[in-house]
Amino acid sequence: MSTYNSHFQSKLPNVPTSIFAIMSGLATEHNALNLSQGFPNFESDKKLIELVNKAMLSGNNQYAPMPGIFDLRKAIAEKMELLYDVCYNPDSEITVTAGATQAIFTVIAATVSKDDEVIIFKPAYDCYEPTIELFGGKTISVQLNPEDFKIDWEAIKCLITDKTKMIIINTPHNPSGRILSKKDMLKLEDLLRNTNIMLLSDEVYEHIIFDGEKHQSAALFPALAERTFIIASFGKTFHNTGWKMGYCIAPKELMAEFRKVHQFNVFSVNHPTQVALAEYLKTPSNYLVLGSFYQQKRDLFLNLIKDSRFEFLPSKGTYFQLLNFKNITKESDYAFAIRLTKEQKIAGIPISVFNNENYDTKVLRFCFAKTEETLERAAEILNKI
Template identity: 75%
Template structure:
């Protein structure tokens, strides 16, 4: 019966367990230092936790409105105006979601039909491709340059056709830390002009950007804003990934379609946390200081890694850093990552699983959203390899 089921009913027959679950599971089994999955090992702001607790005590424990608590949507709209001088209507253009992944899933499910093509840049966050496949779409992968992670816009242009339904971008980019430039966004805007192609702009790391660079949100470009689902994450921003809180901002006609799926997917998300965040994000310092906060961690870690045999280019955003191990071993990255976890007691993520046809560039991803104590221990281990 099990073989019959998998061969005849599975809508994702080639989908495997997430690499994050595999490496974190192995880290737990081996009692290894976990730099694999992207979560902080330090505490959230006690004030935010207090606000959530207060909301619970004040009775916000039943279903929230389907689109989200209005006060939070209003605060997000104000945030867009402050940061980007762009307007989103909190009533018709902002929806609170159970994290960024649910928002991405919902946006794809609401708009991609059987046979539609969706352009994805690899290495890519691992939820994009299977979601497209789940709804009968066809992922069209473009492999980024293995060293610079730049997008070849001529290649993008050559792949656009009547079947292209959507393009998915991610900046700052997980796993490389690459940040799309103004020129990149202008190129994309030009390519999509006079088409009906939609865009998902995964901006969950928008506030974690380094070296005085600017985040080029899709909302800053009129030709993109009119066709874009912007995806954001409170969990990434406020060090509480386990709360699974995010949002989607999109024009009203796209939000209408988004909510048709959202209401039957999760309906609504954690009510007291929404109430708390509505207050918390009105203080812009709670997110504007994140770049400096994480840049100090990046610099602290990379300064310690100078004595290692790993090669690296400092990440420009996110809280991830890539480490090239080509001077250390010829092993494939998955085997090397497993061996590091078992023998050296440090867990990382092999990048090949995110690449087209599992391209192995001898690179691992580590998460530096950790205490200095954790980063010190990690560097000591890695410098001995």
């Protein structure tokens, strides 16, 4: 007879199944268009796929170096210099990761200790808070105004204490599609000056910005860059989220701590894909065209639904669009999302799951990283609601 008591105390007792898993599962079960989870339904560039295949056939199938192959880290450094005129040392300041989420997890694991406070902004990507909690930290979550999602930096100043270890920002912002301006970043830089507070800057949609706006990377602001972990994603950039490839950039001292955890978390990531990406990055147009590419999709989607009963402000970045349904039903966003998936055969994400105390603003998030045919089918459904 077993004496093992399986009723141990959970380290994350209040963490439910991810809403992305729930909605994608429902979409599959009910044969609905899946505009919930953030992935394209079109293929990555065949040239990139051929480069991966070539790397495999060339024998790059064993462990890569722990921080990533040097050629890829060098290519990332060259991209940062091209885009932002900043220099990061590929030897000591860049690490290739198994996607952006692993990079975010590793940053928090390496820096946040028991009772440390981390400020985040809600609606927030759902991996931040559980990871902070997992390592004994305390999340200080700031609910953004659902009308414009702007940050009141003076209010943030009042939240900073001697326990504040880190602030997490996300620009372009998932799920709102808003972007932080140069003015925002300068205010944040001034706020953190003369403190020991670190910054985690989630910039996975850095290349997907619309209407002539420019991405304001933390790397552009010296007093921010010296304390910042920048997180990026090849999966988001090159339409291959299933490859789980990303990277982290940080000053040498911070990166040394990051790698201490990274080496025992995943050690190293997919070798042939790294070889392929190093070659693919040599052609900057492979990522410089993404803003116009996705803006065409955003504009098509919004033009198709302009006469629907949904209200919206055009997304300024990412490949997500928020739609307000307050003129359609008084249901909760969660209930409405479930009903749309089951009855109307289209799946979106309820925003309340990313808010403080499930604050419901009657808004759903839809992903427009889809083929024109899919967007037309989606619009046809939405226009009938």
